[in-house]
Amino acid sequence: MSPHSTWQHPNSALYTDHYELTMLQAALHSGAAHRTSVFEVFTRRLPEGRRYGVVAGTGRLLEGLQHFRFETSQLDALAAAEVVDDATLDWLSRFRFTGNIWGYAEGEAYFPHSPILIVEGSFAEACILETYLLSVLNHDSAIASAASRMTGAAGSRPCIEMGSRRTQEESAVAAARAAIIGGFASTSNLEAGRRYGIPTVGTAAHSFTLLHDSEPEAFAAQVAALGKGTSLLVDTYDVERGVRNAVAAGGPDLGAVRLDSGDLVEQARWVRRLLDDLGNHQTRIVVTSDLDEYAIGLLASAPVDSYGVGTSLVTGSGAPTAGMVYKLVSRTDDHGAFVSVAKTATNKASVGGRKYALRRLDQSGTAVAEVIGVGRAPHDDGNDRPLLQQFVAEGEVLEDWTGPEAVRLAAERHRNSMAELPGSVMRLQRGEPAIPTEFEELP
Amino acid sequence: MSPHSTWQHPNSALYTDHYELTMLQAALHSGAAHRTSVFEVFTRRLPEGRRYGVVAGTGRLLEGLQHFRFETSQLDALAAAEVVDDATLDWLSRFRFTGNIWGYAEGEAYFPHSPILIVEGSFAEACILETYLLSVLNHDSAIASAASRMTGAAGSRPCIEMGSRRTQEESAVAAARAAIIGGFASTSNLEAGRRYGIPTVGTAAHSFTLLHDSEPEAFAAQVAALGKGTSLLVDTYDVERGVRNAVAAGGPDLGAVRLDSGDLVEQARWVRRLLDDLGNHQTRIVVTSDLDEYAIGLLASAPVDSYGVGTSLVTGSGAPTAGMVYKLVSRTDDHGAFVSVAKTATNKASVGGRKYALRRLDQSGTAVAEVIGVGRAPHDDGNDRPLLQQFVAEGEVLEDWTGPEAVRLAAERHRNSMAELPGSVMRLQRGEPAIPTEFEELP
Known part of the structure; x- marks a missing residue:
């Protein structure tokens, strides 16, 4: 040990x-x-x-x-x-x-x-x-076999393991470990971080935005507590307004915006243009909605910076x-x-x-x-x-x-x-x- | 607790x-x-x-x-x-x-x-x-949802959970517990037996027969150690010879024979006839090969006494x-x-x-x-x-x-x-x- x-x-x-x-x-x-x-x-x-x-x-x-x-x-x-x-x-x-x-x-x-x-x-x-x-x-x-196909499809873009909630709690820890072996860069699972020294990542869910009285208040709170390098989840209400609120909260140094629903290919394209128009050329786009190796492959041409993968990974993608x-x-x-x-x-x-x-x-x-x-x-x-x-x-x-x-x-x-x-x-x-x-x- | x-x-x-x-x-x-x-x-x-x-x-x-x-x-x-x-x-x-x-x-x-x-x-x-x-x-x-469909298809015949090897070791314990809630009668998983007081069952694998110099020697050893009520696995070499060897070893009080491969519907029919011809009317037939709720449904008309279900159960049957x-x-x-x-x-x-x-x-x-x-x-x-x-x-x-x-x-x-x-x-x-x-x- x-x-x-x-x-x-x-x-x-x-x-x-x-x-x-x-x-x-x-x-x-x-x-x-x-x-x-x-x-x-x-x-x-x-x-x-x-x-x-x-x-x-x-x-x-x-x-x-x-x-x-x-x-x-x-x-x-x-x-x-x-x-x-x-x-x-x-x-x-x-x-x-x-x-x-x-x-x-x-x-x-x-x-x-x-x-x-x-x-x-x-x-x-x-x-x-x-x-x-x-x-x-x-x-x-x-x-690990499913993870490998996903990281292969993702090429040089990092994959984040975030499927713990869709598998038994101890399987989740083992799955995070296996995902890293299959090429994933990090996991959301804190126990896997502790046991195996795997990097853990995460920022906020829709509930965090809904908890606050408005999206700008939620984003301001997150940036104040976690810094401008954080990822803001922009699809709770309206994605365009979400991106504008995120940039207003984080400024040009905002780390990333996360898209968790909708047509990700099309959305990533216009969100990238909007970020660039707002001067946020360094702000990354993280996508996380029901991805598997095929969805990752389809996103290859979209301006996406990293993939969060959950259900499909921890269930071995079929x-x-x-x-x-x-x-x-x-x-x-x-x-x-x-x-x-x-x-x-x-x-x-x-x-x-x-x-x-x-x-x-x-x-x-x-x-x-x-x-x-x-x-x-x-x-x-x-x-x-x-x-x-x-x-x-x-x-x-x-x-x-x-x-x-x-x-x-x-x-x-x-x-x-x-x-x-x-x-x-x-x-x-x-x-x-x-x-x-x-x-x-x-x- | x-x-x-x-x-x-x-x-x-x-x-x-x-x-x-x-x-x-x-x-x-x-x-x-x-x-x-x-x-x-x-x-x-x-x-x-x-x-x-x-x-x-x-x-x-x-x-x-x-x-x-x-x-x-x-x-x-x-x-x-x-x-x-x-x-x-x-x-x-x-x-x-x-x-x-x-x-x-x-x-x-x-x-x-x-x-x-x-x-x-x-x-x-x-x-x-x-x-x-x-x-x-x-x-x-x-x-539990998969288990329920299986026990529904099995009707009054008991289902035995035996999928531990096809899922993570702690998931296996949780799966055995969930299977019981979904109507299963017992499990092969010893830890589930300990934690939740679930009845555990099991007899022997092909390796036990192969370990011995002949099938009759293996069956005699099993009956000597576990009693005539045991289940003998009869498909290591030749099923008909296996059934005859099983009856020779266990006599009329032999508990069950287990079939783990082949066309189970057809096999169960002639094995039942053979057992009856040999006077073993009380000897039950357990089947265990890659069963799911559909296979169980198809076996409804076959003279089968219980179903052992593994992979399909612990993976939620799709x-x-x-x-x-x-x-x-x-x-x-x-x-x-x-x-x-x-x-x-x-x-x-x-x-x-x-x-x-x-x-x-x-x-x-x-x-x-x-x-x-x-x-x-x-x-x-x-x-x-x-x-x-x-x-x-x-x-x-x-x-x-x-x-x-x-x-x-x-x-x-x-x-x-x-x-x-x-x-x-x-x-x-x-x-x-x-x-x-x-x-x-x-x-």
Whole structure:
């Protein structure tokens, strides 16, 4: 955890599905719980028409893993509800994850079947992490993936995350973090600011104007308290009058006006002309009304300076979950030898075996394929970039991957990962993944 | 908080957007912060084609309100990030909500413009609750609304909530609670079980079968550890062989078989015949593969005993947020007289004035309209049911509305609220709200 944060991570042990503990009980009973197992997080497909996904949440889950402990209050609750037997409770009371975890670093682009997280440990210890790991990765990656499309459409104009009110209060904090990884510049969420050192921004709502007896009085109050650099919300009554009142209140140094309704393209144009006519060439225009990546794309030609994005970001812009699954792909037998395993019934069949991954690059450094090695690392043709990083070694979380600095590094990694992909990755139109996924199996 | 729960509610003060505190600073500066204000939570429209919504989250937010305190660690974070000035930090350090809150009780159906929550207090104290209240209501109501459609489609067959892995870890707990309010029978989420006393269920995943050397060994291990009443997952390799292995392991008292892939309607039919042929007339069939309300409806004629619902539930079945807003509708002037206020610019205009609400019932007790009184209670024609309940009186949360018992009562209230609505409310096809919303304004 960051030394800058005063936030105490909650105990994460019961972010768990009932069946993980009943499986544990049954596997302890059969003895199979001690077989070394390899679980893999991946998605079978991207959300419809998406060309890539963006990994996020790894830093959060690594921090949460350190708080995945069955303490007295957790054990008492499980005992009271008769979820598992005493032998299982006893095992849980001593639980510490002692295995290894590898995966894609936060900010990295991913594709169908990319092995986003690989967990190796006894079946017992790896099995009980399923729901928690998936909750974090599925949510945070869905948000980062949407954020990335939005910041791609916004180009050099900054995007501000302001969707907290449209998602659960803790999801809001995680969404702000994921948005930053996907390229957003700041958030409205104060808790995200505290936990992750993310810049927070905000000025005023319509209620502030309505609270005062007139718009000029409200604007004067805001400028007096927050300075001329503030953003004034100009669409409570009449936008033209609002802009004139804003300039009267803030003078030539007024920071910005915010437009939160109406036809934003057309409005931004005449508001820009009006500001310029009034001499406010430096006053920026912030737009904030139900934006998504498509609306941002349509505003590219309008004289807008920044985008505030809410609902669409925190709901993943049509794909609120990344659809990742956690599957056992390999485990030892009675002799300690690894056996590849996979569901084979029709539908939802998986590829068994431990995975490795690299991004194949051409001579110019552009990605051409996601290569997944099954059972061993794929052949590296010299130009390629290995994708798996180690996050946990024999139960010890490698600290580099958590805390505010990890968020900053993930945002940088995301920019680099995007720059390496072919240009088609930025198209908003529905299409195929930007690069194909190729399996390289043992001969 | 329930005496049964050992869970400690986190501090909720920073689940807040930056602009609420800068508005507070500016309003403290102008003096307007002390004007008595009435804020209202409502939605302008239901998600496209939906006929009703279901209120959920009120119990959670009332509990959170008791933990909405700016303690040293929160104040230090705000000071370090220079969010507001010292005078505002000082005000925040002494903050306790001292106002009144009314609203729709959890489980109640709602419609466009239903005044779901009404917060009365100084502008300062009501303003800073905006994001937190909306986060809780928007998320929980979206889930309860989806849950209600699913349980409506399921009829008397129980629905099991199992979507934790497809949403953020704390959203998962809230979603399980909202699902129960919307009529679900149980959840897979252990933390929801602990906090809210919700029944939790679960048995085994494909990984448990794959861990063992054969399906019969896995089934024998599960039955040995969990008893014959357990549910065996029969589609890891081959469903027919799976069912035969399950019956061999559990005998005639086997609790259930679970189907998690494939054409469930057709599969349920022949699995039922096979179970009956094998003498397992009492063994139930649980289905769990990517179900939503439409899939559940299609399974009505299949011999299925219960539905496990995941992704679609926790993402609101296409509507992951309820779209509620928090608007200042009335506030006092310098003489202490209330003035109705509303944004009047084009788009997103609101109806000013304090709201009251009742559900108009016909002679037979069937709802015919949602009647919203503006500025005063609407005329009650004798048969009508008032909808506003008081949750907070002068800062004191009325305990009846929180804790596990409140969840149980909300589920019961939901059943009653649904029974009162016209039959068309249950149609899954897109349509208009089941009853119209009528405003009754002061003459």
